[in-house]
Amino acid sequence: MAGSLNITAAIADPALLDLPWNLPLESWPDDAIAALPKGISRHLVRFAHLSGYVVAIKETSAEFARREYEMLRTLQRMEIPCVDPVAVITNRSTLTGEPLESVLVTRHLKFSLPYRALYSQSLRPDTATRLVDALAVLLVRLHIVGFFWGDVSLSNTLFRRDAGAFAAYLVDAETGQLYDGLSNGQRENDLEIARVNIAGELLDLQAGGRLDEDFEPVEISNGIVAAYRTLWKELTGSEEFDQSERWRINQRVERLNNLGFDIEELAIKTDDTGTQVRIQPKVVDAGHHQRRLLRLTGLDAQENQARRLLNDLDSYTAAFDKQSLDEEMVAHEWLARVFEPVIRAIPKDLKGRLEPAEVFHQLLDHRWYMSQNEKRDVPLAEALNSYVDEVLRHRRDEATVIDPPTGAITLPLGIVDEDDWRLKV
DSSP states (O other): OGGGOEEEESSOOGGGGGSOTTSOGGGOOGGGBOOOOOOOOSSOEEEEEETTEEEEEEEEOHHHHHHHHHHHHHHHHTTOOBOEEEEEEESOBOTTOOBOOEEEEEEOOTTEEEHHHHTSSOBOHHHHHHHHHHHHHHHHHHHHTTEEOSSOOSTTEEEEEETTEEEEEEOOOTTOEEOSSOOHHHHHHHHHHHHHHHHHHHHHHHHTTOBOTTOOHHHHHHHHHHHHHHHHHHHHOOEEEEGGGTHHHHHHHHHHHHTTEEEEEEEEEEOTTSOEEEEEEEEEEEOHHHHHHHHHHOOOOOHHHHHHHHHHHHHHHHHTTOTTSOHHHHHHHHIIIIIHHHHHHSOGGGTTSSOHHHHHHHHHHHHHHHHHHHTSOOOHHHHHHHHHHHTGGGOOOTTTOOOSOOOOOOOOOOOOOHHHHSOOO
16 A cells, blocks of 8 residues: 555655555656656656655656665765665555556766757767767776666767767666676776667667768767777876986876876885886776866865866966965956856846856857957957857757757967956956
8 A cells, every 4th residue: 555655765865755655657647747858768757846856756666766876875975976875675566556657766867868859950970979978988987986887878978068079977887797897898898888879779760760971870979989998098007217307207297187097006116126116006087177167165066177178277367467365365256257157147038048168168259269269368258248148148058959060179369468367247
């Protein structure tokens, strides 16, 4: 009966009791359902409103629901990009006592979309390449912590804009297993699963006429293999060099930082003659720029967004000769004079179009192109007015579609006048 409902949740939310658990998920009324795009799933998945946010509800067995719930919680503790598990609901039944499937409830990732929603219009091949590259980064991060996915695909991933690229988040951990470490065979197995699945997903879109005419699904799916192996070698591979080239140690660290990774420990060994040095990162951790931005400003952004905002902060510091001042103090000043006024100036009805960090990134791009076209340094306030009217106002909410395709990262212009840099509102 309805009274036997069993809810397991990390954070108690009484609103969970208000959802119609006594109905099959496919029969839920429209007033309980949130209309959001969803990907392909082997299980029935619906979105619902809960306490001011949206949750994804997946029908599955009690065993699989509990297992995936615990796996997602474990991956979150490891700081792996994945959806937030909310609850497991078991012992569901209709009002007449007929048993219903258990469900896993996860929090919908705001500003994210399944890959099929990205192709609601015909997009360019380089957009697909960005998606595959983002998935390769996610797969490397999973393998580093010892997670074998077993069902790597675009369908089991959500994507968010990340300053000219995409950031990938794991959605479905049902087939995953966590080990102390993965063998090369396990990693290669996951990689081959990814290559085959991505090719099939893109070929399916092509058959439906939703891809650019120049699109090569198999070629793009093969790209995940190259992207993965390049990144894996950079993060875990060892290199040897002559002791006189010790500068290569710092170069390796900087290269990893530029990829968005921090080194927790670096193993350095010399040979018996003392002339050869061998270095290898022992533990690598993603989010180098995210953590620096969060530490300096309190802003929580995607990795490329954080890199872009930090570039602007560093340019601001150099433009006004503040290098000798405390870094956190300058960051607070930049936040108050530059970033926050931009976000406050976005009209209320447009605030749901993009994340604040993505808005700022696109504004910098827009300002750069304006300055190039007009052959002058365009003040930030002027660029913002143009960006809102010409770009942001014509976008649909990110929850509906991502269009146009993301562009390349462009560094902000150097500014010579503090009044031009600072936004006046």
